[in-house]
Amino acid sequence: MRLGSYAIYTIRMLDNSHTAPLSLYLHVPFCGTRCTYCAFNTYTNAESQIPAYVAALCNELYWLGSAVQQPLHTLFFGGGTPSLLSPSQIANILATCRAAFEVLPDAEITLEVNPISVTGDYFEQVRALGVNRLSIGMQSAHSGELRLMARDHDVEAVPRTVRAARAAGFENLSLDLIFALPYQTLAMWLESVQAALALQPQHLSMYALELENGTPMTRDVGRGRLPLPDDDLAAEMYEVADRLAAQNGLFQYEISNWAQHGKECRHNLQYWHNLPYLGVGAGAHGYANGIRYSTVRPIPQYIARAGGQSAPLPFPFTAAVEAHEPIDAQTAMLEHLFTGLRLVRQGVCDSDFQARFGVSLLAQFGRPFAMLRDQGLLRQEGDTWRLTDAARLISNRVFAALF
Numbered sequence: 001m002r003l004g005s006y007a008i009y010t011i012r013m014l015d016n017s018h019t020a021p022l023s024l025y026l027h028v029p030f031c032g033t034r035c036t037y038c039a040f041n042t043y044t045n046a047e048s049q050i051p052a053y054v055a056a057l058c059n060e061l062y063w064l065g066s067a068v069q070q071p072l073h074t075l076f077f078g079g080g081t082p083s084l085l086s087p088s089q090i091a092n093i094l095a096t097c098r099a100a101f102e103v104l105p106d107a108e109i110t111l112e113v114n115p116i117s118v119t120g121d122y123f124e125q126v127r128a129l130g131v132n133r134l135s136i137g138m139q140s141a142h143s144g145e146l147r148l149m150a151r152d153h154d155v156e157a158v159p160r161t162v163r164a165a166r167a168a169g170f171e172n173l174s175l176d177l178i179f180a181l182p183y184q185t186l187a188m189w190l191e192s193v194q195a196a197l198a199l200q201p202q203h204l205s206m207y208a209l210e211l212e213n214g215t216p217m218t219r220d221v222g223r224g225r226l227p228l229p230d231d232d233l234a235a236e237m238y239e240v241a242d243r244l245a246a247q248n249g250l251f252q253y254e255i256s257n258w259a260q261h262g263k264e265c266r267h268n269l270q271y272w273h274n275l276p277y278l279g280v281g282a283g284a285h286g287y288a289n290g291i292r293y294s295t296v297r298p299i300p301q302y303i304a305r306a307g308g309q310s311a312p313l314p315f316p317f318t319a320a321v322e323a324h325e326p327i328d329a330q331t332a333m334l335e336h337l338f339t340g341l342r343l344v345r346q347g348v349c350d351s352d353f354q355a356r357f358g359v360s361l362l363a364q365f366g367r368p369f370a371m372l373r374d375q376g377l378l379r380q381e382g383d384t385w386r387l388t389d390a391a392r393l394i395s396n397r398v399f400a401a402l403f
């Protein structure tokens with residue numbers, strides 16, 4: 001749906017999530033090079049636009065913040081490569097956030113980092129600004145795999161980056177890995193997992209390769225130029241990585257995420273708890289006040305629209321919002337299940353569901369839940385429902401059955 005006029009929505013939601021603290025995602029759509037598997041809204045050779053982009057982002061934040069009541073408890077600089085922003089640009093953005101919103105004193109503030117572009121001095125400066133969590137794109141410990149993905153860093157850059165971050169005082173580090181890559185064997189994958197665990201991160205994300213439309217990797221796999229591991233091998237990679245992570249004190253809390261106790265990503269938990277979040281920047285997504293929305297994707301259009309706003313709009317709109325959709329109660333309940341069941345330890349609790357939506361989980365979804373339980377894909381303990389271990393790898397099948 002295109003945003004034609006800024007009507008004030010008066011959707012009567014059963015959902016009471018509007019009282020929760022908010023999360024804020026800040027999209028930074030600049031990268032040094034383009035990875036072969038990437039379908040994110042990000043651009044290369046566009047660094048000259050960063051100053052104008054930061055100015056537009058700050059203007060968007062200013063007007064959005066002026067319409068917000070709830071405090072922010074997480075901020076996440078994602079991309080793209082947010083570490084292409086200078087410390088003074090990050091300082092400018094964070095100062096605008098603190099002026100426009102109430103940022104809680106213990107807010108989690110994450111910066112995504114590519115291991116190529118950062119030094120100890122950079123880490124010290126952004127830590128002094130309040131950034132307290134780093135998410136480092138490791139992806140693999142094999143130089144051949146990094147080349148295949150067209151990553152712009154070498155294997156040694158990751159431990160060097162982790163050492164520099166620790167020396168600057170960061171105590172909450174997350175690493176990302178990708179498995180089921182072309183030509184990847186179980187032994188190669190385990191070497192990457194062991195290399196990541198040897199760096200003792202507080203948090204580890206391990207994603208199966210997703211073949212997104214339009215990427216070079218998808219094209220080459222489609223033409224038979226790149227062989228992928230079969231499903232059984234991918235499942236074995238996942239199971240073994242889960243065991244290794246647990247042996248090293250990282251416990252799975254979401255389908256693709258492991259953490260030390262207390263170091264789960266609070267920002268991403270906001271998504272998985274289906275609670276409201278704001279998205280700013282080019283091609284960002286948000287969900288607040290019963291409305292899911294996205295902003296315009298090309299950088300020049302974003303700069304023109306966000307930078308040109310000169311008055312507040314009804315929450316959660318800004319001039320950069322390009323599309324939006326009201327989320328009705330039935331959709332909100334389904335999304336609550338899709339995101340909540342991803343939390344493999346926590347699951348979805350009937351009493352929480354009732355408190356939020358005013359209706360019993362089993363009254364709404366009793367039949368598919370019983371069927372999925374009988375198929376060994378859901379398990380019930382008291383009034384909590386969780387994916388079984390077997391279902392973690394085929395969660396889409398579970399979610400499809402709930403429609």
Ligand code: SF4
Pocket residue numbers: 030031033034035038039040042079080081114137
């Ligand atoms: S660094 Fe990240 S956002 Fe940039 S091209 Fe690679 S995968 Fe995409």
